[in-house]
Amino acid sequence: MRDEDHDTVSPARTDGFIRGLSQLLGGPRGEHAAAPRPDRFWTPVRVVLALACLVIALNWVQKAPCMDSGTWVNHKQYKQACYTDVLALYYAERLSDGAVPYKDHPVEYPVLTGVFMGALGLPVHAWGVANPALNQGMAFYNLNAIVLGCFGVAAIAIMLAMRKRRPWDIAMIAVAPAMLVTATVNWDLFVICLTAGALYYWGRRQPVAAGVLLGLAVAAKFYPMLILGPLILLAIRARRLGPVLVTAGTALGVWLAINLPVAILWPESWQRFFDLNQTRPIDWGTFWYIGAHFPRGGDQYGLPWFQRLGADIPALNMAYGVFFVLCCAAIAALIFLARRRPRLAQVAFLVVAAFLLTGKVWSQQYVLWLLPLAVLARPRWGAFLAWQAAEFCYFIAFYGEMLMASGAKPIFPEWVFVLSSSARWITVAVLCGLVVRDILRPERDVVRQTYGDDPDGGVLDRAPDADWIPRLLDRFRRRETAEPAAPLLEKISS
Numbered sequence: 001m002r003d004e005d006h007d008t009v010s011p012a013r014t015d016g017f018i019r020g021l022s023q024l025l026g027g028p029r030g031e032h033a034a035a036p037r038p039d040r041f042w043t044p045v046r047v048v049l050a051l052a053c054l055v056i057a058l059n060w061v062q063k064a065p066c067m068d069s070g071t072w073v074n075h076k077q078y079k080q081a082c083y084t085d086v087l088a089l090y091y092a093e094r095l096s097d098g099a100v101p102y103k104d105h106p107v108e109y110p111v112l113t114g115v116f117m118g119a120l121g122l123p124v125h126a127w128g129v130a131n132p133a134l135n136q137g138m139a140f141y142n143l144n145a146i147v148l149g150c151f152g153v154a155a156i157a158i159m160l161a162m163r164k165r166r167p168w169d170i171a172m173i174a175v176a177p178a179m180l181v182t183a184t185v186n187w188d189l190f191v192i193c194l195t196a197g198a199l200y201y202w203g204r205r206q207p208v209a210a211g212v213l214l215g216l217a218v219a220a221k222f223y224p225m226l227i228l229g230p231l232i233l234l235a236i237r238a239r240r241l242g243p244v245l246v247t248a249g250t251a252l253g254v255w256l257a258i259n260l261p262v263a264i265l266w267p268e269s270w271q272r273f274f275d276l277n278q279t280r281p282i283d284w285g286t287f288w289y290i291g292a293h294f295p296r297g298g299d300q301y302g303l304p305w306f307q308r309l310g311a312d313i314p315a316l317n318m319a320y321g322v323f324f325v326l327c328c329a330a331i332a333a334l335i336f337l338a339r340r341r342p343r344l345a346q347v348a349f350l351v352v353a354a355f356l357l358t359g360k361v362w363s364q365q366y367v368l369w370l371l372p373l374a375v376l377a378r379p380r381w382g383a384f385l386a387w388q389a390a391e392f393c394y395f396i397a398f399y400g401e402m403l404m405a406s407g408a409k410p411i412f413p414e415w416v417f418v419l420s421s422s423a424r425w426i427t428v429a430v431l432c433g434l435v436v437r438d439i440l441r442p443e444r445d446v447v448r449q450t451y452g453d454d455p456d457g458g459v460l461d462r463a464p465d466a467d468w469i470p471r472l473l474d475r476f477r478r479r480e481t482a483e484p485a486a487p488l489l490e491k492i493s494s
Helices: 016-025 044-066 085-092 111-130 136-162 167-174 177-182 188-203 207-220 223-238 241-265 267-279 287-292 304-310 313-337 344-358 364-377 381-405 414-440 446-451 468-493
Strands: 295-297
Touching: 044 136, 044 167, 044 177, 085 111, 085 136, 111 136, 111 188, 111 207, 111 241, 136 167, 136 188, 136 364, 167 364, 177 364, 177 381, 188 207, 188 223, 188 344, 188 364, 207 223, 207 241, 223 241, 223 313, 223 344, 241 267, 267 313, 287 304, 287 313, 287 414, 295 414, 304 313, 313 344, 344 364, 344 414, 364 381, 364 414, 381 414
Parallel strands: none
Antiparallel strands: none
């Protein structure tokens, strides 16, 4: 009997874009070609892991000019596009003074990220006190780069375990330009690894383990909590709510265990993250920034409604909250009304993408949130590479904008940054549209073609839909078909 998990699917067979490129090398491997030797060293999994290690190492090289904050003169960190929060916040969060996060200094991140920063920063500070010649900032960045790189490779390994029959899909994450330029801008690889682990254990029908990792992920960053909503709705449709409640309850317990001690002992420090999110203005590259700086001809920029929102933070919070809720309502309707229940990765990607598309903050490293979900949801190279090209152009334009904002001689006019921000926004929106199309037309979904249903769904995988949903859809369709005939029947009867 064949082990289907090890029957590797070639992207040249299932992806038109890769099939076209493969013609340069003779086309896809034929059906009757000899299978690769089972004892070969360079298996697809090892190739993808090696690519991940290479790209993360190249990220370290790309950030190398900025490893020493003492060289951040004449806006070098922007001119060489090597800025990283990791080094900047070592000093801004007073880790360089030995301050304990939350206890001695409020941290602008959720608790577990603050703990991560302190766990690496305080030993570096102590080492620097004992060895005055040590460059503490450089040591802190390099230590973080090593640990974050390990988390990044671990996340790739976890996703390879989730796609044993489609390992080449995960190469899309490993070689993504966004991974190359943003891997160590912030601490997001830590959270991505935890989130990938939660999805892995959920797919293996271990709701408690999934809940533990999900709770840890939410304690480090906010965005993994967004996955719970689609999961609950999918479980309601499949009548499999029990395991989801176990996962959600476990995640809540873990989150409380991490957050309550800090909230009780240092409430003002703990509250800082939430206060900053409420008071932050329109951030670079968002939908709201595009509107507030949209070129109107000549030297005129900005649409009046967006500019008014930029000056009224409570109204801005309300506006983007309403937009996000409307998107979530549309995704909920899709979950319940699609003829076949969507896959978890598809709707999780849609919710996180909606959060970024409507949000007032879209930092450059947030692309790492979408990368794994986009590949799990729709492993197609064409639209993915178009999105990555837009992200890379945004990365370049962003640092040109930073130079102009810092008072240096501008590299690009304002409209270039608005254009690159719009391209990023549009390509993500197009990806969302393609995922919705795959949900409505599941025969186009290559993951379903490979696995039959939802390999990440856990108890949802191959579970029957709730009976009332197809009945409701059939009743609606019958009514829609019957209504045009009603006037004719009345005329005949008269």
